[in-house]
Amino acid sequence: SEEKSLNFLEEIVEEDLKSGKYPSILTRFPPEPNGYLHIGHAKSICLNFGLAKKYGGATNLRFDDTNPVTEDTEYVESIKADIQWLGFTWANELYASDYFEQLYAFAVQLIQKGLAYVDDSTSEQIAAMKGTPTQPGTDSPYRSRSVEENLQLFADMRAGKYKDGEKVLRVRVDMSSPNMHMRDPIIYRIKHAHHHRTGDAWCIYPMYDFAHGQSDSIEKITHSICTLEFIPHRPLYDWLIQQLEIFPSHQYEFARLNLTYAVTSKRKLLQLVTEKFVDGWDDPRMPTISGMRRRGYTPEGIREFCERIGVAKRDNLIDVGLLEFCVREHLNKEAQRRMVVFDPLKVVITNYEGVEMMLSEDNPEDPNTTQREVPFSNEIYIEREDFMENPPKKYFRLAPGQMVRLKSAYIIQCEKVIKDEAGNITEVHCVYLPNSKSGADTSGINVKGTLHWVSIAHAIHAEVRLYDRLFKVENVANEEGDFKDYVNPESLHVIQNAYAEPALANAKFSDRYQFLRKGYFCMDKDTSEEKMVFNRAVTLKDAWAK
Numbered sequence: 001s002e003e004k005s006l007n008f009l010e011e012i013v014e015e016d017l018k019s020g021k022y023p024s025i026l027t028r029f030p031p032e033p034n035g036y037l038h039i040g041h042a043k044s045i046c047l048n049f050g051l052a053k054k055y056g057g058a059t060n061l062r063f064d065d066t067n068p069v070t071e072d073t074e075y076v077e078s079i080k081a082d083i084q085w086l087g088f089t090w091a092n093e094l095y096a097s098d099y100f101e102q103l104y105a106f107a108v109q110l111i112q113k114g115l116a117y118v119d120d121s122t123s124e125q126i127a128a129m130k131g132t133p134t135q136p137g138t139d140s141p142y143r144s145r146s147v148e149e150n151l152q153l154f155a156d157m158r159a160g161k162y163k164d165g166e167k168v169l170r171v172r173v174d175m176s177s178p179n180m181h182m183r184d185p186i187i188y189r190i191k192h193a194h195h196h197r198t199g200d201a202w203c204i205y206p207m208y209d210f211a212h213g214q215s216d217s218i219e220k221i222t223h224s225i226c227t228l229e230f231i232p233h234r235p236l237y238d239w240l241i242q243q244l245e246i247f248p249s250h251q252y253e254f255a256r257l258n259l260t261y262a263v264t265s266k267r268k269l270l271q272l273v274t275e276k277f278v279d280g281w282d283d284p285r286m287p288t289i290s291g292m293r294r295r296g297y298t299p300e301g302i303r304e305f306c307e308r309i310g311v312a313k314r315d316n317l318i319d320v321g322l323l324e325f326c327v328r329e330h331l332n333k334e335a336q337r338r339m340v341v342f343d344p345l346k347v348v349i350t351n352y353e354g355v356e357m358m359l360s361e362d363n364p365e366d367p368n369t370t371q372r373e374v375p376f377s378n379e380i381y382i383e384r385e386d387f388m389e390n391p392p393k394k395y396f397r398l399a400p401g402q403m404v405r406l407k408s409a410y411i412i413q414c415e416k417v418i419k420d421e422a423g424n425i426t427e428v429h430c431v432y433l434p435n436s437k438s439g440a441d442t443s444g445i446n447v448k449g450t451l452h453w454v455s456i457a458h459a460i461h462a463e464v465r466l467y468d469r470l471f472k473v474e475n476v477a478n479e480e481g482d483f484k485d486y487v488n489p490e491s492l493h494v495i496q497n498a499y500a501e502p503a504l505a506n507a508k509f510s511d512r513y514q515f516l517r518k519g520y521f522c523m524d525k526d527t528s529e530e531k532m533v534f535n536r537a538v539t540l541k542d543a544w545a546k
């Protein structure tokens, strides 16, 4: 096979292994448990776990749970389930909150070195003193507090002596740095809030910049991969590690994945859920991993997509059609073929009697395919759109006098159209050609059209849900105003009463189906004793230009 060129992260890892900088690599996936994972996270997961897998290393799952207000164990559980479903296994399940004591000790160390101070200023005052990118900031009046005073005040902050916002701990770096993140950033704030894991043990919480790099270092992460917006944070990341003289983890940045017709921000996705634009985080229209799973996407398809888009260093917008293409390619290989009629037209086969079991391949793409029995009788449904009373030229479906093949059954010929008083076609009468049975056809007749069908007496009812894009515009982030104004009101189309061949009565949640001529489907969790429900994952047609 063709040798694929390395992406820039693979190049870095290979170099680091070759030079002996690290004997092996350790990456991490660090979600904040404040929402469900989305396709952007899938990219990060494939990257972090994929790198470790390729180079014989390991990956930690670390919950970045330093913000007690927005986090919840429901999210922790969903995140774990999603990563496993994508096909990855973490070496250790870790929580930044497990490091609270160690992080506190690091902060004390910085105070002792004269590198951190307690600031009583309000957040407005601190922001004003930061200056602007073109103008240096000004020192806080609290910047020169003594080590002893800072140690006492920081201990008091921890002990709960102060209210939210009364004090913060800042590192003393450089108030005139051209990098705003280096102008004495806050590393601890007071928050009297219950934490989903540490309960009420803490009322001070570390800021992202302090918790993240130090957690990386505690775990001895070699390559800490994050998205581009963290480039300006890297000097602080390195500075803290250097001052604390701890394991030198390194941060590398790549471009966030943005998808057309979608939003990939947990904050926005949460709004869609709470404001009922969708039916939960796992609504099949959501770009969440749980939504894609429910819709019928496969881990293989999603992983292939992440592989194909590569690792960019510049922000870009990826065509959702590529994701659909990758999912479709995989489903074509694994989906079981079934026949389902969405909009029925009754066909009576006037010269046929009894019931016969037709054999049909479950998957013609599979050389070892099994076959299933499909009952055939003298009353069947075809799609209403597969019949025309006055067809144009080159219409190869059913029409008066014309012949079509019924998939895995016989050739039929239309003899008569039955209408009600209003002139609507209620049924079509046909004859079948007894010597035209699929697999044993001696009729010598070639017909161009093949239709899917179901025997009326044997059909089972099913609800079918068809999905369109959740947003009407390609680049949602580029639009003015509220992103929710661009939600597509026609993103869900429900067919209440479709007719399915009886084999679908044994459908499994884990299986994927191709409904002939209709697309790829999976059974939805709303399926009950009374009603089967199927979601369309993707259509058959490939709109993606390769």
Ligand code: ATP
Pocket (backbone or CB within 6 Å): 029, 030, 031, 032, 033, 039, 040, 041, 043, 044, 064, 225, 226, 227, 255, 256, 257, 258, 264, 265, 266, 267
């Ligand atoms: P969001 O904006 O959706 O809240 P986040 O970056 O705040 O995203 P985290 O839970 O912190 O969410 O993300 C965990 C990891 O996934 C981080 O390393 C982050 O960089 C990565 N990640 C998040 N979104 C994307 C994306 N769209 N593309 C690539 N990686 C992403």
Ligand code: MG
Pocket (backbone or CB within 6 Å): 032
């Ligand atoms: Mg984050």
Ligand code: MG
Pocket (backbone or CB within 6 Å): 032, 266
């Ligand atoms: Mg976020």
